[in-house]
Amino acid sequence: MIPNKNIHNQQSPDGMNYTLTQLTTIKYPIDTDGNSRFVRGVGFNEWDIVIKEDRFEMKKTPYGSRELPIHFAFSNESDHQIVSRAETIRFNGRHHKLQKCTGMNQKRNSEVQKATIRAKRKPIQSPIDSSSTPPQHSPPMSVERVIEMLSKPIPFEIHVDPLKITKDIRDWMTSNSCSQGFFASNILNVCRSRFNYLLNYPALYGILKSGKEYFVKMYNSLGMSKDERNQIMSMDLYGTRSIGKVNKAVQVSENSENFVDIDEPPKKISRKRPASVRSDTSSESSSSPSSPTAFTHQMITELLNKPVDFVDTKRVSAEIKEWLVESQATQEWFASTIVGRNRRTMGPAINYPRDWNDCASKGQETFMRMHNWMKLSEMQRQQIMRQHKLKNIIPIRNNQQSPDGMNYTLTQLTTIKYPIDTDGNSRFVRGVGFNEWDIVIKEDRFEMKKTPYGSRELPIHFAFSNEREHQIVSDIETIRFDGLHHKPQKCTGMMQKRSLKGKRYSRLDRFNYLLNYPGLYGTLKSGKEYFVKMYNWLGMLKDERNQIMAMDLYGIRSAGKVNKAVQVSKDMKIFVDIDEPPKKISRKRPASLRSDTSSESSSSPPSPPAFTHQMVTEILNKPVDFVDTKRVSAEIKEWLVESQATQEWFASTIVGRNRRTMGPAINYPRDWNDCASKGQEMFMRMHNWMKLSEMQRQEIMRQYKLKSAKCPKTTIPSMKSSERNLRNAASDMIIYSNC
DNA sequence: GCCCGCCTTACGGCTTCTAC
DNA sequence: GTAGAAGCCGTAAGGCGGGC
Structure with missing residues (x-):
């Protein structure tokens, strides 16, 4: 336990000038000579010299961190005291008195909150044996102390730059693998969405009514030392984490270099999606042609x-x-x-x-x-x-010939310059649209002779009577790339491993995602490039593909692999990857029915639909006064497992919500009375669904093209015929598609 | 009635993990 | 290897309530 008696409240009554004695409230093991304070002779104008990539190793911060050298600015105690009173700092061009604290000596500005917390909580036990704690570490802090530190008001002399604070908080979260959710709930005691709102709208700081306290906490947290942060991150400040989690979470590494939340490890945030448009003030794409008609x-x-x-x-x-x-x-x-x-x-x-x-x-x-x-x-x-700089302008209705934005022009298709294109033939015929995707010979895709991608496997004048005509037409031709009209071209693992960028998981899973959701093409932000590459790939000659397969385009294969891989047969008819030969796709699990809209097994006896669409809708929407949300959530989860229906299907077809909405709802169900109307609607449908007999559910699932043969608990003999098709979901009959 | 701050809900794009 | 689940953050939009 952290001894409370060690916590001294030695703050200055004015809360503004932090004296040396105030700075000794936290007894650092190394500060046994009375120097447990730090010097604040560093102003905000020194911000620029902060090493942002490793800001917790920095020695100078604008937040008064104790990372500063103990006697950085002053030769003696009196110098410091004199200067600290008079010194002002420049912050964004303005003069302010310098921030003289580290968040250690804040006033107890919220006695009510503290009293509540004090009543509820006791100082957390540090998992780190003090005897084994390295001397450079901060001593254990109590929850009260930490909250006090975080809530310390920002001196009015300090010009608060909310943009800078949010930027630094974002940077810190990124560099320390701390998620927004974790920081919001554990440091700020605010829900993630609110925290996200504050991060997105820092400019609103001046007019915030209840949000300033969070900026104060962010500000103070930035002024803390690395050790202090590590300690705080391992604590359960607001009683929002389970005991088990806290106990596990506080198993911080001995050197405390990095915070580790064992239960909920904040993941490294890596973004492919560009930042919010709000923060992206760059001009529109230069590729957008300027219209001759300009409006003043x-x-x-x-x-x-x-x-x-x-x-x-x-x-x-x-x-x-x-x-x-x-x-x-x-x-x-x-x-x-x-x-x-x-x-x-x-x-x-x-x-x-x-x-x-x-x-x-x-x-x-x-x-x-x-x-x-x-x-x-x-x-x-x-x-x-x-x-007016509105991004993402999508041409409306039949604007597929539009040269800008979403349509992929001929020139865009040649953006990947393959080394083999030394004869000027790096373009190919593009008179064929993606809506012809379906004619691809899927079973022998690498041997196909006809493709809709303008492959040079085609007779060179497949679409045009001569080369010149091709060139002329190709200059103005555009292709239709409507994700709704094409099916994913499956290929072996070779392509996904070598054609797409990113880490291993990213390559495989992202590609998998794209294959599974080709219909999302129109809304993809960063995924279009992969479709372009796939398109280009499909338009290449077999030989070209073979050569490319043997190359290490992105430097992700070992030299040995490359050397082996290039041992292709002399006639280049068949590419052979010695390490990873393309395998025939054989499935033990049936493929998803997203791309398979065929009717269910013919062995299933045709039966007239027992439920009409209207009946199902009425059944599911039957009003209820109350639902035991926890119980029905547990039942639904159990049923999903047993029936092997996917959350995706169930959420969109039965519940009428996105999977990502339903998922958290059943995993963390709120009480019925805490649910908003839409939340209650969701649980109402789940409740009504579970009220049906298994036979009725199976019948509805069949009618809505979910083929589940695994009948939970009570297997229905007549359904065994469709066992082969379990988990195959089709979305052609969505109950709530238009809701 | 209009306006708008605050907050929540819902969902999208994406990544990561895991079961099979 | 594949498909699905879960989680991340970002964003859009609706509900609520208070101010003018």
Whole structure:
């Protein structure tokens, strides 16, 4: 146990100037000579010299960390005291008094909170035997002490830069593999979403009403030493972690170099997706062609504010909503940029439109602008959106010939320059769209003679009468790459290992993800490049593929492997990877039915549907007054395992929610009364589902194309015929697809 | 009535882990 | 090797409630 008696409250009453004695509240083993304070002669203007890549090794921080050398700035005690009172720091160009604390001597600014915590909790026992603790480590701290440190008010002289704080917190979380969720719940005592909101909107700091305390905690945490942070990370400050977790979590490594949460190891955050648009102020893609028609700000203003006598508010609202979906413009952008209103104002306006004559002048103004916006042509709207830097502009409706954005032009297809293309033939015929994907000969894909990818396996003039025609047409031709119209081209593990970038898991699993969800193509942010590579791959000659297969494109194969791999047969007819020969795909488990929409086994006797769609809907939506959410969650989880129905199928088809929504709901069920209406709706459907007999569930599953032959507990003899097809899910009949 | 801060919910893209 | 589950963070949008 940490002896409370060792915790001294020696703060200065004003909480602003942290005296030397105040700094001794934490007794460092090494500070036995009265120097357990640190010097704060470092201002925020020294921020730039911080070694950001290893900020916890830094010796100078703007947060007054004790990582500073003990006598960095002062030759003696009096010097420090004198200077520390008078010194100011520059912080972002402004002059401030320097931050003189490390978070150790904060005022007890929340006696209520502390009293509550004090009543609930006792100082946590350090797992680290003090006798074995290396002398450079901080002594154990109590929960009270830590909360006190974190909650210490920021001196008013300090100009708080919330952007800098959030940036440094993000950096720290990344470099220390600490997840947002962990930091939010364990350090700030706030839910992740709120923390995420604060991180995303640091600029709101000045107007926050209840969020400042979290910035204070972030600020103070940044001023702590590495040892202190490590200790804090291992503690259960707010009683939100189970005892077992705490006991395990505090098994920090002896050297305390890195925090380790054994139960919930914060994972390294690696992002392929670009940061939020909010923080990405770069201009639009340079590849986007500039339109000849440019709108000046004045022109746009005049267009949008053109007076109207009457607007059919319901119609224009419906049009706007539809347009927002199709254009993928956000309500946020549209409301603020076009309508000139807050999103929270425009949202209800278009969702619950009033009649024009019932609108006040401001309401009419809102609808007038929306009306005028919809009067513009789509091209004009796109142009204005481009000028206003709206990203992700998706051409709407039949704009597949559009040269920008989502459509893959001929030139884009040649972005991968293979070394074998030395004869200028690095392009291939592209007069064939992906909607012809289905004609690929899947069983012998590497021997196929006809492909829709413009492969040179095709007669060279497959699509064009001559080369010149090809070149001319290819310059303007675009391809349709509609993920909804193609099926994934399966291939052996060779391609996924060598053609895609990333770590091992990433390569395999990401590729697997793409193969499983080709329909997501249209919404992919970073996955399109892989489809492009797959497309290009399929368009290559067999020889080219063989050569490429023998190469180490991304430097991920050992030299030995490369050398072996290039031992291809002389005629290059068949690529042979000595280490990893392509194997015939043989499945023990049936393939997913996502790409297999064939009807269920013919051995199953055709039977008239016992449940109509309406019946199923009514059964599942039968109102209930109360659901024991924990019990039904447990039942559902058990049933999912036994029936081998996938969460994906069950969530989308029966529950009417995304799997990622249903998953946490059944894993961490809230009490019925704590659920919002939508949450209750989810549990209501699960409850109603479990009220059905197993026979009824199986029948519904059959009708909704989920083939499960593993009948939980009570096996139904007539269903054994479909055992081969268990887990095969089809999504062609989704009960809630339009919900 | 309008506006907007705060918060929650839902879901998407992606990665990682695990069972088979 | 494959498919599915789980978890991560980011983002959009709705609900609520208070201020003007």
